[in-house]
Amino acid sequence: MATRNTDDFDAFYQATARRVVLYLFAVCGDLADAQDIAQEAYARAWQHWPKVAGFENPEGWVRAVAWRLAANRWRGVRRWWAAQARMGSPAVVTASPSPDRVAVVAALQQLPAAQRQAVALHYLLDMSVNDIALSTGAPAGTIKARLSRARTALAGLLGDHPQEVSDVASRS
The missing domain is CATH 1.10.1740 (Rna Polymerase Sigma Factor; Chain: A)
Structure with a gap:
């Protein structure tokens, strides 16, 4: 056994x-x-x-x-x-990573922990909002709000690097 x-x-x-x-x-x-x-x-x-x-x-x-x-x-x-x-x-x-990776990681680190967690689960692990809600214990509406706020913040933080956000999602 x-x-x-x-x-x-x-x-x-x-x-x-x-x-x-x-x-x-x-x-x-x-x-x-x-x-x-x-x-x-x-x-x-x-x-x-x-x-x-x-x-x-x-x-x-x-x-x-x-x-x-x-x-x-x-x-x-x-x-x-x-x-x-x-x-x-x-x-x-x-040894230093690529400037794009540095920009994305730095931007992610500036997000509040709950938003960073939601982004990682959604874009890197390809989890649905409902799956994230079940996994974290937060309501689905809260997860949607975290993702929305995170995307807005990342867009501002990566203003000169709009491709990195989609690159992060595509690497999952």
Whole structure:
């Protein structure tokens, strides 16, 4: 029986991990963080797999756990930035992403968390408004409003880069 549970979880992971990482990348703006958070969320799903497997939407459970983990990480990052501001930080050199990707990620990061979550679920995971409402517990009308406000904000933030919004949607 344990092998069957392992096989079930493995199949679940293989079917959903890419979408969850993509969602988290849009939410947090950093691929390494998205992968780390997804790994932790899936580890928690594995710990509770008999219960999670019985849920109507186990992927939604993983996304909800990942969302909370990302929020906790953001709180930690804010504390780290405050400490770095007090102490100063050494310069870090990294390979840079394309200007378009930087613009989209920066614009997404300026959205309120609830709008960013709705955009990621709708455009990157191709979830319907009703599915997002079920996944987040927010009414469908609230999700529609979040998406509308997010699109308006992104249009303003990406004024010189109107193609990036559709590029984000097309990458899902």
